[in-house]
Amino acid sequence: GAVVSQHPSRVICKSGTSVKIECRSLDFQATTMFWYRQFPKQSLMLMATSNEGSKATYEQGVEKDKFLINHASLTLSTLTVTSAHPEDSSFYICSAREGGGTQYFGPGTRLTVL
Amino acid sequence: AQSVTQPDIHITVSEGASLELRCNYSYGATPYLFWYVQSPGQGLQLLLKYFSGDTLVQGIKGFEAEFKRSQSSFNLRKPSVHWSDAAEYFCAYIFGNEKLTFGTGTRLTIIP
Numbered sequence: 001g002a003v004v005s006q007h008p009s010r011v012i013c014k015s016g017t018s019v020k021i022e023c024r025s026l027d028f029q030a031t032t033m034f035w036y037r038q039f040p041k042q043s044l045m046l047m048a049t050s051n052e053g054s055k056a057t058y059e060q061g062v063e064k065d066k067f068l069i070n071h072a073s074l075t076l077s078t079l080t081v082t083s084a085h086p087e088d089s090s091f092y093i094c095s096a097r098e099g100g101g102t103q104y105f106g107p108g109t110r111l112t113v114l
Numbered sequence: 115a116q117s118v119t120q121p122d123i124h125i126t127v128s129e130g131a132s133l134e135l136r137c138n139y140s141y142g143a144t145p146y147l148f149w150y151v152q153s154p155g156q157g158l159q160l161l162l163k164y165f166s167g168d169t170l171v172q173g174i175k176g177f178e179a180e181f182k183r184s185q186s187s188f189n190l191r192k193p194s195v196h197w198s199d200a201a202e203y204f205c206a207y208i209f210g211n212e213k214l215t216f217g218t219g220t221r222l223t224i225i226p
Contacts, residue, residue, distance in 0.1 A: 004157075006157070017211050034213075036215075041219050041221075042218075042219075043204065043216045043217065044158075044204075044216055046213055046214075048132070049213065054132050054221060091155075093157050095158075095214075101146060101165075101208065102148070102163060103148075103160075103214055104160060104162065104206075105150070105157040105158040105159070105160075107156055107157040108155070108157045110155070
């Protein structure tokens with residue numbers, strides 16, 4: 001099956017620093033990738049939709065200047081959490097949509113901001 | 115508004131027993147339907163999907179799901195659960211070019 005990787009799997013940073021998370025589709029090309037945030041014991045919340053070569057589309061309430069998304073190639077999208085604060089601590093999951101329409105998810109990145 | 119509902123927040127099943135997790139969708143037309151599983155601290159893994167055709171869909175890890183248009187349901191089943199099946203299960207749907215919409219999830223606990 002299709003595989004999506006995320007790096008890093010876990011990151012701890014100080015408040016005020018920026019953190020970059022990478023999402024890669026390993027065996028297929030993904031014109032569209034998605035970034036989700038998940039709070040403990042809750043479902044996934046879509047943050048933004050990322051299309052290769054164009055600006056990301058953010059969901060209502062998601063700060064585009066805080067969560068910078070870049071989708072520079074058909075296999076790589078990055079999420080940068082800028083000036084991170086403790087309230088940004090969460091589990092971030094990316095997914096990539098293959099040509100048939102199915103979304104495959106990465107293993108997630110646990111961000112802890114001290 | 116279109117939505118998908120998972121009525122059971124938490125289900126406990128004995129190892130070796132059968133399992134059925136409920137999922138109901140509200141949509142005028144038939145959407146694409148999915149079941150994903152999430153182990154603690156992990157991403158989501160696709161178990162199975164229904165686009166069209168045969169309404170009984172076979173997935174990985176011995177799971178199956180049946181699409182019932184009359185009941186707007188897409189319940190997930192497994193004849194005999196294993197301790198490793200303990201996880202969070204999400205039903206999801208997508209229609210056209212809309213975004214994937216998840217249910218609230220059902221947490222499955224397996225007891226010996």
